[in-house]
Amino acid sequence: MVYNGNAPSNYRDIHQKYGPIVRVGPNEVSVADYRAIPVIYGVGSKFTKTPFYTLMSPIYQGSIMDSMFSTRDATRHKYLKSSVAQIFSMTNMRNFECYADECTQIFIDAMLDLEGTPVDFSHWLQWYAFDVIGSITFRRRFGFMEKRKDVNNMIAKIDTGLQYVKVLGQLPGGMLGSLQWVLFRLDGAFQRIGMTLLPDTMDRFTKITEEEVDRYENSVATVGVDSQRTDFLAQLREKEKRLGKISQRDMINHLSNNLLAGSDTTAISLRAIFYYVIKNPQVYGKVQNEIDEADRENRLSKFVTYEECLKLPYLQAIMKEAMRLHPGVGFPLERYTPSEGAEICGHTLQGGTNVSISAPVIHYNQEIYGKDADLFRPERWQEAPPEVLKAMDRYFLAFGHGTRTCIGKNISIMEMGKFVPQILRHFRISWASPVPEWQTDAAWFWKQSGLIVRLERRVRA
Template sequence: MAYSNWLIYGALLTGQRLDLAHWLQWYAFDVIGSITFQRRFGFLERRHDVDEMISKINDGLELVKIIGENYWPDTMGKFLKKLQREIDEADKGGHLSEYVTYQESLKLPYLQATLKEAMRMHPAVGFPLERYVPEGGAEVCGYNLPAGTNISTSAPLMHIDKGVFGHDARIFRPERWLEASPENLSLMDRTFMAFGHGSRTCIGKNISLMEMGKLIPQLFRHFDIEWA
């Protein structure tokens, strides 16, 4: 059974509302298992946290997460509608396969812009990526850095740079990726560090992008999604 159909299968099986957060986590872990070990861990089949893998990760994240006021339901509705409309139009126009391919998802501009903006606002890499200045020192942005100096970059700070992402850099607005000039878009892409950068790039970056690109359109085709 196709991965995306497990979500639909789960809804039909229970006849009840799904806790989508659990199913998305199970899906992600089973995809990783299938790619890495040529077999799924069994999250989707068993419909529970196998060997408490997810709960153990969540327990660790409690040490670093910052909880703020959740205003998303009040502001995200308009973006949700635009995304739904784009996917519906692509579906009606015959531009999506029965199981959406990654290449098809790349042709959905608002979907891609929304994914980038979400990762810009909430990058997976939230901690400094430290390095040591090599022998001979270095000059960065006019600053002389002696050899051995511990330096780092911070994706969350770089992602709210108004000189790169505009005066509203602290606001979630997917349209910035569609309205930018070619020069500005290139600068934004170079500054985008949701998965790290260079040799520090997350090894699972391409898997994550593929999962999101294939699964999200499939969900919007089969479910009416609303904020809880």
């Protein structure tokens, strides 16, 4: 089901054929009933993450380094989250806006240079997102947009790692844990003779992070603390001074995880937004009018601020609708049932059953999103009665659910909300691919390719 990259549509087809609860493997059960979401993922749930997630943990200094995303231990997750929750908070987003604005200007200049020629937005939007998260994390752009390429194959390395994860991750939990233990140790032996067995995705990003931490420390030692720095690393160091030491391992953990998780997710959502807007001229015209009206009334700054984008309601509806139809994660969100078992959809599942719900399945549920749930229609987020809208938000899984909701959600929403209207202010964008649709591949992240467009500068009144 996952090997060919078609897991999202495969799971939808399976549930359409067999109903809301389907056994898809010896100990794997897929659920399409939205009422099970709070049971499996809600606050206080005893369901725990499966070993699938540990495949995405790097090896650091000889041992697995679980991140907030990959750790299966609730106490460990709470500890890691407490160190950085304020930095990821909505109120702190204004400290990151300047870094996004710098990258947006570089993107605009590049598009002006490429005006009238076919541009692969599949690449450019990821280059943009990667440079932004680098700037936000430790005030360093990697230069994807300036060099107009995948610098040091960093994106390719993530893609290779995910292909490895998506296949091995389908093994049963016990077998997966044993195989992972053997592979890590074999890889260590290979590295000692100058070879590698596993993709070096994680290793590359931990080394980059170590270099940036050292660069920061050297800068502080020579010129003192830069009061103008509001990036993640600077804020983390400032918090450490006030509240106590953060271990080097935890520091590397938080910062490297930003890089690994912060570009693909935002790039996927940006691709979805532009794709669906371009493919729906009525939507395009409506959001363009909203942006232009706000511009004429001087409600937009030179670079659209996060606060300003929240006052563009149709834009916000478009963002949600794009992420509904094409969420960043295309795989089921696996959990183990608690030891005492659980009842789901009228079926009793024994303890330790791998049970999951998939965002691409739930987001097409007609009971929640209407009989036209398979269509891109942003108006549904504006027309829905209050109780229906609450349900639409409650079962929206683009960023997960409950205590394990993606902690970087606010950064991603901030980036998208500022970037999309800024680009639509400056350019008219049209489809320029010889084929009518994009291509997609789900390997945990549900990535798109073939988003070929043509940009023409707009004359702004």
